[in-house]
Amino acid sequence: MALDTSNKREFKVVGTRVQRPDGIDKVTGKAMYGADVTAPGMLIGRILRSPHAHARIVSLDTSAAEALKGVKAVVTTADLSTPEDDYFADIRDNCLAREKVLYDGHAVAAVAATNKHVAKEALKLIKVEYEILSHVTDVDEAMKADAPIVQEGRADESVHEGWSQNVTSHFEFGHGDLEAGFAKADKIVERTFKTAATHQGYIEPHACLASLGTDGRGELWCCTQGQFLVRTKCAEILGIEASQLRVTASEIGGGFGGKTTVFIEPVALALSRKAGRPVKLVMSREEVFRASGPTVSSSIDVKIGMTKDGRITAGQAKLRYQGGAFPNGTVEFGSQAAFAAYDLEAVQTLGWNVMTNRPKEISYRAPGAPMAIYAVESVVDELCQELSLDPLETRLKNAARKGTLSSYGPTFNDIGLVATLEAAKTHPHYSAPLGKNQGRGLSCGFWFNFGGNTCVSLNLNSDGTVGVVEGNPDIGGSRASISMMAAEELGIPYEKVRTVITDTNSLGYNDVTDGSRVTFAVGLATIEAARAAIKIMCSRVAKIWGIDEEAVVWEDGCAKPSGPNAGEFPPMTIAEIAAIADNTGGPIAGHHEVNADGAGVSFGVHIVDTEVDPETGATKILRYTVFQDAGKAVHPDYVEGQMQGGAVQGIGWALNEEYIYGEDGRLQNPGFLDYRIPVASDLPPIDTVILEIPNPGHPYGVRGVGETSIVPPLAAISNAVSRATGVRMTELPMSPPKLLKAMSER
Amino acid sequence: MVKVKLWGSLRTLADGNEYVEVEASNFKQLLDQLSTKYPALKPQIKRGVSLALDGVIYREAWFTEISDENEIVLMPYMVGG
Incomplete structure (x- = not known):
């Protein structure tokens, strides 16, 4: 859906600084976060985690824990299903280890008990015999041929023979003649950089309440950036049908990419299914650090050549990212982003995704890009220092613009x-x-x-106010923005619109809240849903006035007659149309579903x-x-x-x-x-x-x-x-x- | 025929070509043809790819129309945080 340039818009609501809809609830403690939900008969879950970085599970005996008074269920990986797809199997194995523990903190078993004290005691009664294996946590060490192997046979077809089995994929991007480019340079700087793994640091730890019957019908309340994704993953891991698992996202205390997968939700569901009672599972801060997903750590070589007057002649980067104990897909984004700001005749980036004995990485805002651009921008700056150039003028001289062949392939249009x-x-x-x-x-x-899969419903209430139903947890103010765009399109005040985030059974599929997609894609779908509702309202008013639909236009929250033959009618407000909707054809709503592109x-x-x-x-x-x-x-x-x-x-x-x-x-x-x-x-x-x-x-x-x-x-x-x-x-x-x-x- | 640019590490899976040409009028046909003509690309296409059409990145959108006048670039499947 392209920019609306047919009638240059003077925004009335969009662009203002209206009151945020969640502010008072959050500062008064009224907002319901993941750990705030309770249910009658609820049990408390706790997870036993590996104290070793890498070890084979020789035996696992849960009998003593099961026999403890107050313990209602103990689960291990045997209680989960066997997804065919490696993607789901990896998520399952990250939730509960299978055969080997792959990092310090890797979950091994879980208990559900009548209170947290019993649950804690039960964990001590689970007997795990480990055969400790050698481990590796550094990316450069993990790439050596003789490095401990985290998992065997996980490399894809891009990995060359002879490389460490910890390398799971390899990427190359770029264009032009590097050698010729470097030959034109007056100065070449080569540096190697390392960046540590960092955590998103969200305030709210992962938390959920699960209720699942042996018939496969269940409810899950959790803090997540995507309830639909949680449903898909849990259904696969539990071997149940998606339609039977309703997932409701709580208010979220930060995500930043870190809540775009599941860690505890399948475990809580498995415990609930076994115990026959709801189970609440909340991670401690220590568990969040040890066993949720931080970002990758990296090791990066950068080589850039520059002329005396500040023109970059060639750039090369070699990026090595470790993403924990499972195959990950992050270095390709660093490799594409590294030189994206520059208009270069010769550029090459090479990237390796590598496994180590660390927790499986998960997205963190612009995954893979910050460390890559850190390395490139450091070398550009050093060249400016060496050549006594102004760093901003130098960047302007080399800046990518419309028509630049980007370092990752496409030609830029308007940037x-x-x-x-x-x-x-x-x-x-x-x-x-x-x-x-x-x-x-x-x-x-x-x-x-990017944009992605999005589904929005917009409902006109009988008093002329509007409810927008969308499916993306609000991690950055999207409810306000969505309400504003609905109000703008309908021509009504912002305060007349309320946007809610609904569960997985009340709306079509929505992608996760990630990729900076929500205000763009959900906003786009909301505008279209509002336009659909406006079309219905104009149609109803046309019938009332006895004129053609085309002779009714929507302006400033009212239907108005338009054109020479439309006749003279006083405008009908949205409230007036809503009040008689029963008589004119029933409820009025707009709906739109889209896989949005063009972000x-x-x-x-x-x-x-x-x-x-x-x-x-x-x-x-x-x-x-x-x-x-x-x-x-x-x-x-x-x-x-x-x-x-x-x-x-x-x-x-x-x-x-x-x-x-x-x-x-x-x-x-x-x-x-x-x-x-x-x-x-x-x-x-x-x-x-x-x-x-x-x-x-x-x-x-x-x-x-x-x-x-x-x-x-x-x-x-x-x-x-x-x-x-x-x-x-x-x-x-x-x-x-x-x-x-x-x-x-x- | 549409011309598709492959990222560097895919080229060895497509007879060393930076650009490949296939008969396609939309993304689905393009991906199907790539998988048929260059079977070694099939695993990556199955795992997921994005396509850039005249600089605009699409993650799915099988039925997006394309022609020989478009710049088409195969890219890894986009993710975000």
Whole structure:
């Protein structure tokens, strides 16, 4: 559905900063999160987890636990089904281990008991005999030919003979003659970078309440980014029919990609089916760290050539991503995104997805892109330093624009990178003075965005108000944006619309809330659903007036006669039409289902000022500005929130956050005391500049904004630190001990 | 005939070609033809691919019309967070 340019629209609701519909419930504690749901006769579930990074399960004896008073069910992998598809089998085996435990924290068995104390006691009675195997947690180590093998036979057809069995897939992208490109360069810089695995750090741990009968009919309430996906996965893993499992998504306390799969839901359902009672299962924070999905850690080589006047002649990146103990698909996105901001004659990216004895990675905002672009943007910055070039002018000189053959294959059409860079260049931040031990860095960022399967119903109530029913959990303000777009199209106030997120049996299939897709795709479907309802309303009014349907138009929330032969009739408001709907043909609703495409790629530029304490190596963020092409910003507060939130998560990734594994392969810091995410006192105000370059693939010009903002901070901060200290850091996080050591070795 | 650009690591599975040509007027026909003409591509196509049509990325959309005037690029299946 293309941008509506036939009649240039003056927005009345879209673009305003209306009150968020979930705000009061959230700040007063009224909102119902995953752990807040209860049911009569409910049992409490607990999971036994592996203390080993890699071990064979020699025997598993649950009899003593089953015999404990108050225990109603114990389940192992034997209680789950056998999906034919490897994709589902891997998810099952991640939920409950089969034959081997593959990482510290891997679930082995679960109990359901009358209270948490009995459940905890029962876990101690489960006897597991392990044969400990050698393990590997580092990506470069895992790629060596003699590395411990995490799983055998998982490589796809892209993997070359002789590579480690831990390599599961390989990708290559690019175009042009690299050798000739590097030969044209006046300066070539080659660097190797490493980034740590980080966690999405959502406030709400995974939680669910499951009720499943032996007849395969069940209910599941859970915090998730996609109830339909949960239903599909659970049905496969439990061997039940999707129609018989109704999944309802709770309010969600953050997701960022981390709640796009299942970890505990199939286990809770299996326990409930065995016990014959509802089972609540809630992860502790330690379990979230050890056994949900962080992002990948990476090792990346980058080589870039540049002329003295700042033209990039060639770029190459080799990206190695470990995604935990199962095959993953992330390096292909880093490989495609790495050089996306540049117009290059010669470029090549090579990527390897690798298994290690760590938890299975899951998406985290723009999965795979931040670390790739960190490495490339660090080398671009270093070249600018070496050649005494302005980093922003250099990026402008090389920026991808309409007609550029992208580094990942297609030719770009309308993109907003140059406009974003120009906005950054003229912003006062870029020319503000800096003090001692301070440095300024910048970086470009990129993400693809997509649309996907979407289904929306819009119902006209008898008082003229409107209910929108959609199927995507609201992780970033989508309910407000959807209501705003419905109100805009119908010509009624925002307050007259309420959007709810429904369960899997009340609406057609919806893809997960990911890929920055919801405001774009659900908004598009909502506009179409509103147009369908308007068509019905105009038809009803035409009958009342006794004129042709075509002679009735919809303006400002009213049906009006239009054209020379329509006659004179006073406008009928939506409330007047709704009040007599019973008499004119029954309920009025609009519905639309679509697999939305045309989301449009997104670019951003971040500028950051840092100050590094020469005594401690601590980095302070002094000033931060985000520039991003958002398409039409439906609710600017939320758009700014997405831009600020991504920047903050990137600050944590750059400076402090990391999964730390010991020699024994066990996670050393599974808690927020030792895994340090930024808090308010670590941060300055994050300024935002929204560029509204309409997306031609959406009727209002909307573009996804949720992911691009986490991409630039890693490089922007590293570049700022480099300019503050004279030290080029090549490992993230740049925690104080690491930075202090590097500074002392200058 | 439409011309399809393959990403680098797929080329060895398609006789070393960066571009392949198939008879197709929509995405479904294109993917079917690719699987038939280059069976080694079939596992990747089955796992999932995206297609870029004149710079716009599609994840599914079998019946999207294509012609020899379009730029068509095969890409990995898009995911997000």
